[in-house]
Amino acid sequence: MSTAIERHARVTPGYEQRLAQTVLRLQAAAAAHPGRIVLATSLGAEDMVLTDLIARHRMPIALATLDTGRLHADTLALLPAIEQRYGLAVERFVPEAEATLHFVHTHGELAMRQSVALRKACCELRKMEPLSRLLAGRSAWVTGLRREQSGARAEVPLETTDDAGRAKFSPLADWSWADVWHHIATNGVPYNALHDRFFPSIGCEPCTRAVALGEDFRAGRWWWEDSSKECGLHVSAVTETAR
Ligand code: SF4
Numbered sequence: 001m002s003t004a005i006e007r008h009a010r011v012t013p014g015y016e017q018r019l020a021q022t023v024l025r026l027q028a029a030a031a032a033h034p035g036r037i038v039l040a041t042s043l044g045a046e047d048m049v050l051t052d053l054i055a056r057h058r059m060p061i062a063l064a065t066l067d068t069g070r071l072h073a074d075t076l077a078l079l080p081a082i083e084q085r086y087g088l089a090v091e092r093f094v095p096e097a098e099a100t101l102h103f104v105h106t107h108g109e110l111a112m113r114q115s116v117a118l119r120k121a122c123c124e125l126r127k128m129e130p131l132s133r134l135l136a137g138r139s140a141w142v143t144g145l146r147r148e149q150s151g152a153r154a155e156v157p158l159e160t161t162d163d164a165g166r167a168k169f170s171p172l173a174d175w176s177w178a179d180v181w182h183h184i185a186t187n188g189v190p191y192n193a194l195h196d197r198f199f200p201s202i203g204c205e206p207c208t209r210a211v212a213l214g215e216d217f218r219a220g221r222w223w224w225e226d227s228s229k230e231c232g233l234h235v236s237a238v239t240e241t242a243r
Contacts, residue, residue, distance in 0.1 A: 001196065001197075002196075003044070003196045004181060004191070004195035004196050005181055005184065005185045008177055008178055008180075008181035008183075009178065009180075009181035009182045009185040009186075010178045010181075010182060012176055012178050012179060012182075015179050015182060018174060018204055019061055019183065021171075022053065022171045022172065022175075023053055023057055024141070025159075025169065025171040026050070026053060026054065026057070026059055026061065026169070027057065027059060027169055029061075029142065029159075029169045030059045030060050030061050030165070032140070032141040032167070032241035033078065033138075033139045033167065034060065035060065036137065036138050036139040036140060037061050037062070037138060037139065037140040037141065037142065038061065038062040038063070038064050038134065038135070038138050038140075038141050038142070039051065039054060039059075039061055039062070039063050039064070039141070039142040039143075040064060040065070040066070040131070040134060040135075040143060040233075041063055041064070041065050041090065041143070041144070041148075042065065042066075042144065042202070042203075043065060043075050043078045043079075043090075043192060043202075044144060044148060044192065044201065045180050045181065045184060045191055045192070045200075046144030046145075046172050046175075047143075047144040047197055048078070048184065048189050048190060048191050048192075049144070049172065049175075049180055049183050049189060050142060050144055050171070050188055050191075051063060051088070051171065052086075052183070052184075052189045053083060054088075055085075055087075055088055056187075057131060059196055061142060062091065063082070063088055063090040063091065064090060064091040064092075064093060064134050064227050065079075065088070065090050065091070065092055065093070066093050066125035066126070066130050066131060066134065067092040067093065067094050068095065068127060068130075068204050069094060069095055069100065069126060070126065070204035070205050070206055071204060071205065072192075072194060072202070072205045074167075074192050074193045074194045075192055075194070075202060077100050077193075078190060078191075078192060079092070081190040082190065085190055090093065091134075092208065093128065093130040093131070093134045094130060095125055095126045095130055096125070096129065099125055099129075100125060100126070103121070103122065103125055107121075107204075109206075110206060112206060112207060112222075113206075115155050116225055119126065119207075119222060123152065123231040126204070127231055127233055128233070131233060132228055134149075135164070135166065138166060139166055139167065140166055140167035140168070140169065141162075141166060141167075141168055141169070142168075142169045142170075142171065143168065143169070143170050143226060143234065144170070144172055144235060145172070145173060146170075146172050146173060146174075146175055146176075146177075146180075147172040147173050147174065148176055148177060148217070149177075149201070149217050149218065150216065150217060150218050156168060156170050156173045157170065157173065158171060158173050158174070175235075177200070177217075187237060191229055192203075197210055198210035198211055198212075199211070199220060200217050200218075200220070201218045201220060201221055203221055203231070207221060207222050208220055208221055209223055
């Protein structure tokens with residue numbers, strides 16, 4: 001089986017310029033929000049590129065992730081890998097234990113397959129509420145959103161303001177999938193082994209599957225739903241482009 005690097009990494013025109021601009025944008029964001037800026041990493045390929053740049057350029061940007069309790073072992077394996085490679089700890093934000101137990105007891109382990117409402121309730125419990133704690137006390141956050149990821153993300157801005165008034169930076173917005181993998185390949189960036197197994201977009205284990213040739217980037221997310229393929233982490237009614 002070919003690796004994700006073999007399948008996707010290639011040099012495209014403008015890569016060096018995009019890389020340089022991304023570093024400048026991250027440095028400017030860190031300078032504008034001293035001690036109050038965080039990379040909310042999903043531990044996917046894009047966020048590993050950002051982690052690499054933050055570490056390589058010693059930027060004062062914290063790293064944090066939402067450990068939903070339903071992540072793949074391959075995803076969790078990146079936490080010690082990041083610490084070993086870069087000497088950086090990723091802060092984990094987990095769901096409220098009691099509320100999670102109650103939800104599972106009431107609706108079952110696979111509640112998300114029963115209805116869109118229950119799927120959203122699960123995302124609220126395991127992602128949205130922990131995200132609010134992850135962002136508490138921060139004035140800015142960084143994401144790995146790219147415009148190429150889906151139609152819903154085609155207008156992702158490099159910088160915006162979220163509903164709470166925080167600055168939200170997506171410095172890879174104009175990067176291609178080839179750019180991401182070229183950077184990973186040329187810098188030996190650790191990445192999720194699921195990418196080698198045809199998972200371009202990786203979420204929770206029950207809600208993510210591999211995609212087939214020709215399927216959309218996010219086709220493997222909540223594939224049983226005819227929905228927007230968004231969990232709410234990057235959706236705003238007012239100020240942002242929906243993720
Ligand atoms: S992605 Fe699936 S398991 Fe994860 S929080 Fe959402 S519904 Fe729950």
